[in-house]
Amino acid sequence: MSVAALSRQVAAIPLRSEAGQPRILMVTTRKSRKWIVPKGWHIPGLAGFEAAAREAFEEAGVRGIVSQRPIGQYDYIKTREPRPDLTCxxxxxxxxxxxxxxxxxxxxxxxxxxxxxxxxxxxxxxxGLGTLIAKNPDIFTAIVCG
Known part of the structure; x- marks a missing residue:
């Protein structure tokens, strides 16, 4: 498969505290059933953090307080058979x-x-998502337990 373009998406990592420890809400993708966090395309008229919050509501059924700045980013290849793959x-x-x-x-x-x-x-x-989570444990702990 050829990679045609770089596309931008947003994601939300839903967090809560459970027994004093941070927990992340993961969801499955619709087709491959991989575990990810809620994510999707930028939404015209919404800031990135607002679009991420909307994805969390639509895909995971959660609402809450969203950070206005991203904690990081990651890249992945989106398979779109029969169309060309996309780097996101x-x-x-x-x-x-x-x-x-x-x-x-x-x-x-x-x-x-x-x-x-x-x-x-x-x-x-x-x-890339796993790496982002692994590199930032203190952020998650501070947000929900702190």
Missing amino acids: RVDVYLLHVNEELPVWPEMTRRDREWVNLDEAVARAGHA
Whole structure:
């Protein structure tokens, strides 16, 4: 597959504290069922952090306080058979969850699960996402436990 272009996306890492430890809410992708965090394309008229918060609501059914600056970014290859693959650069924001909904827009298309940081790194379907989580444990702890 050829890589045609670099495209920008946004993601939210939903966080909460459980027994004094940070937990990340991961969701599965719709097709390959890989574990990721909620992410999607930039939305015209919304700032990156606002678009990331919307993705968290739509894909994972959570709301909360989102960081206005990304904590980092990662790249991955989006497979789009039969179209050319895309290299995507994802700006990642933190979302401190204060509401988890029992019903949400994509609940029939995705699974969601709260995991600890080590499990999030191990499950991450995009290597760059796992690396970003692994390199920033103090940020997650400070946000939710701090």
